[in-house]
Amino acid sequence: MTPSEKYTAAAYLVVLVTVLAWVAIIASKLQRLQREVARLVELAREKHANG
């Protein structure tokens, strides 16, 4: 590969990796929200059972 090819590939890779990292961050946030919802559902059930 010539230096020009290497740098061009690097520029496109930077964009791709950033977008993938962004998607991974959003996915981890979504998992945290799912856990939070589950915890709140549990809390609501406890409250309902205790009257």
Next chain:
Amino acid sequence: MKLPALAAACTGLLGIATAMAFFYAPTDTDQGLSQRIFYFHVPLALTSYACFAWGAWKALRHLWKREEGADLASYVAIHQGVVFGALTLLTGSIWARISWGVWWSWNEDQLVLFLVLFLFYCAYFMLRYSVEAGPARANMCAVYAVFGVVLIPVSFLAIRLSKRYIHPVVFNSHGPQMTGSQFLTFCVCLAAMLTLFATLYAVELAGKRLDASLKELRELLT
């Protein structure tokens, strides 16, 4: 447009844009392969301007109409703008290394002004997280976001106003200085980047709104 449709359009457009940049657009006779960085670099820069402008518009709506959720929308748009801005600087730097032999040039008004714009919006987060959440913080951040938008035309026009530039000017008063296929590729890449912004903006905003609702629910239950 619904989020899944937007995400599908974004994935499709990004795929088509990359394919067109490498297999459809002709190789530039002057710059060679490295010119293909232009197809992502310029749309990234224009998208970051669009993000900051959208953030400023939402901030203005917050100050003017007291629109509910406008502060959060402004924050999310600026957050996206900073990420697109960082990518603009990175891809531009890589292109500069090939074409100019340096990663950065402080003599270039366009580069320095874009960096100033980028750092200005980075400082937005310092302001936001140094003030306690509430109406005062929302107002301060909105004023800051509205002021920042002034830097966009300055940054955009810098290479056109500068007397001593080496940064290429592709769009001038005579229109785009490229072939039809290059311009078509550029338009598809720009559409892909704007769709990427719209998708990520919608996802992040939905997540933040959900987070706020859950916080409220947690306070009600405990």
